[in-house]
Amino acid sequence: MAYSFEQHKITGAIEADDEYWRGLEDGKFQLSRCSDCKTWTWPAHFRCGHCGCWEMEWVEMEPKGKIFTYTRSRYAFDRVLERKDDVPYVSVVAEIPEAGNIRVMGVLAGPEEGLAIGAPVRGRILPPSPKTKNYPSIVWELDL
Numbered sequence: 460m461a462y463s464f465e466q467h468k469i470t471g472a473i474e475a476d477d478e479y480w481r482g483l484e485d486g487k488f489q490l491s492r493c494s495d496c497k498t499w500t501w502p503a504h505f506r507c508g509h510c511g512c513w514e515m516e517w518v519e520m521e522p523k524g525k526i527f528t529y530t531r532s533r534y535a536f537d538r539v540l541e542r543k544d545d546v547p548y549v550s551v552v553a554e555i556p557e558a559g560n561i562r563v564m565g566v567l568a569g570p571e572e573g574l575a576i577g578a579p580v581r582g583r584i585l586p587p588s589p590k591t592k593n594y595p596s597i598v599w600e601l602d603l
């Protein structure tokens with residue numbers, strides 16, 4: 460059976476970020492901004508925190524950024540036990556210059572040589588899996 464974002468949606472999600480997940484599902488990296496004042500907003504919201512506009516737009520872009528910060532998990536936390544076989548793993552918060560330096564989190568994939576704050580990264584979209592609670596996901600790879 461084909462994957463369906465709607466079918467696997469987490470109960471209680473606020474839905475403002477649905478387009479992000481739908482985009483990943485289609486292999487697209489897209490982020491939201493206010494359609495009036497163009498302020499980038501992440502996490503996504505229904506309303507612009509800058510000007511109060513209720514219209515948001517989604518802009519597709521290359522998943523390229525630089526590492527704002529990162530951390531290495533050495534423990535299988537209860538809420539992400541699906542990742543217990545990956546421990547230790549690195550989570551990255553990447554700043555996206557094309558989107559006003561808003562920050563998007565993802566797990567680091569590939570070689571770690573050169574891992575540092577400020578290092579350039581490129582995102583790769585992965586299909587839904589039990590490891591990501593059946594959501595599509597983005598992983599960051601160093602792009603040195």
Ligand SMILES: [Zn+2]
Pocket residue numbers: 493494495496497498507508509510511512
């Ligand atoms: Zn605005």
